[in-house]
Amino acid sequence: MLDPHTLMFVMLLNCLLMAASLAALTLRKPWPGLQPWCVSLFVQGIGWLLMLIAFSLAIDNLFGAGTVLLVAGMVLQVHAVDRFGGHDTQWTAPLAVAATVAVAYAYPGLSAPLRMGVAVCGFTVLRLLALRSLLHIHDLRGSRVLRLMVIVLGLSVVVLGARAVELLSGSFGAEPIASPMLRTIYEVLAFSVGYAVVVVTTFGLLLLHRERADAELRQLAERDSLTGLLNRRTFLQLAGRRVQRARNDGEALTLMILDLDHFKRINDQFGHPAGDRVLCDFAEVMLNSLRRNDLVGRFGGEEFAVLLMGVDLSGGLVLSERLRTATERRWVEPEGIRYTVSIGLAELDPYETSGLTSLISRADRALYRAKGEGRNRSALSPIGAG
Numbered sequence: 001m002l003d004p005h006t007l008m009f010v011m012l013l014n015c016l017l018m019a020a021s022l023a024a025l026t027l028r029k030p031w032p033g034l035q036p037w038c039v040s041l042f043v044q045g046i047g048w049l050l051m052l053i054a055f056s057l058a059i060d061n062l063f064g065a066g067t068v069l070l071v072a073g074m075v076l077q078v079h080a081v082d083r084f085g086g087h088d089t090q091w092t093a094p095l096a097v098a099a100t101v102a103v104a105y106a107y108p109g110l111s112a113p114l115r116m117g118v119a120v121c122g123f124t125v126l127r128l129l130a131l132r133s134l135l136h137i138h139d140l141r142g143s144r145v146l147r148l149m150v151i152v153l154g155l156s157v158v159v160l161g162a163r164a165v166e167l168l169s170g171s172f173g174a175e176p177i178a179s180p181m182l183r184t185i186y187e188v189l190a191f192s193v194g195y196a197v198v199v200v201t202t203f204g205l206l207l208l209h210r211e212r213a214d215a216e217l218r219q220l221a222e223r224d225s226l227t228g229l230l231n232r233r234t235f236l237q238l239a240g241r242r243v244q245r246a247r248n249d250g251e252a253l254t255l256m257i258l259d260l261d262h263f264k265r266i267n268d269q270f271g272h273p274a275g276d277r278v279l280c281d282f283a284e285v286m287l288n289s290l291r292r293n294d295l296v297g298r299f300g301g302e303e304f305a306v307l308l309m310g311v312d313l314s315g316g317l318v319l320s321e322r323l324r325t326a327t328e329r330r331w332v333e334p335e336g337i338r339y340t341v342s343i344g345l346a347e348l349d350p351y352e353t354s355g356l357t358s359l360i361s362r363a364d365r366a367l368y369r370a371k372g373e374g375r376n377r378s379a380l381s382p383i384g385a386g
């Protein structure tokens, strides 16, 4: 079995070293959530220090102060995770937990196991709140690091919760940690999980920051900054692969090229920022009208492209007309701007060797026809037309 002095010392060292390393990092680059996390580790380190001194010299009040600092650190951790996730902290619950633990230690009539039971109950609730905040980090939902953090935090909730029940139901002895050695596997487990939480969540948070920065860089490289759609280069790259796949599998595939009508007039009449809002509005119309699996990109200016997998020319025409009629019903606030779109469509010819290039030039020619025939319409380029 393990010696609690050593474990407390390890926890104190662990928290302070991590706090110092994070402080060095946050000085250079203040990422959201990292500063409160760093302060929380420092506060918890001091908490463990007070508990170690109290435990060695049997000073009850100091043990209470150390416990309250551990709780304060956990409150800050909930806040740090909220900051990282871009949410405001709901302070009522964490502060109520912290106040309850502080009162339990300040009130002289309570027995040591009961006090500790209240404290461990508080730890459990705060870990649960941190877990909830972690689950609200939407932009990194698929991250394995985030999953690991959730598992470790979830495990700590189970272990702490069971310990709280044990302490509060009085099955534990007269003193919370009376023996110089941790007596049960269970106590060792509680400390070990506590240790793992500090290490995994701290490194986890750093790795999540890294993952987010990488995702932002990818977004910058692959997406159009105004509409958030794929940029021309990425669209062509992905479309090239899909065309190849469709040819191998003998699957139908249709390309739409879409161009807003008289867009220059919109810019001239309402100004460039209003024109930008129209472009974003149209991107929204497309995303709402098409399937998730369709490739949607901005080719540049007021020209867009959509690649429809498993759709032939007649199916493409149905979608294109749906998109066109949805567009002419739009009303862009606050100026009440109305706009329309012309669409050229071409279907993949499985016998054509130039693939995407030919598909684009045929759809382009169809678009040109749609413009020439009066705009706000769809025009087709049947196989063999080009």
Ligand SMILES: Nc1nc2c(ncn2[C@@H]2O[C@H](COP(=O)(O)OP(=O)(O)OP(=O)(O)O)[C@@H](O)[C@H]2O)c(=O)[nH]1
Pocket (backbone or CB within 6 Å): 226, 259, 260, 261, 262, 263, 264, 265, 267, 271, 272, 273, 274, 275, 276, 279, 300, 301, 302, 371, 375
């Ligand atoms: N607001 C805004 N305007 C843009 C952007 N990119 C290109 N434009 C403008 O889009 C307009 C395109 O005009 P034209 O190529 O003449 O086409 P059009 O007026 O739509 O005419 P048709 O296509 O023939 O119906 C130009 O005035 C460009 O300045 C952008 O990102 N934002």
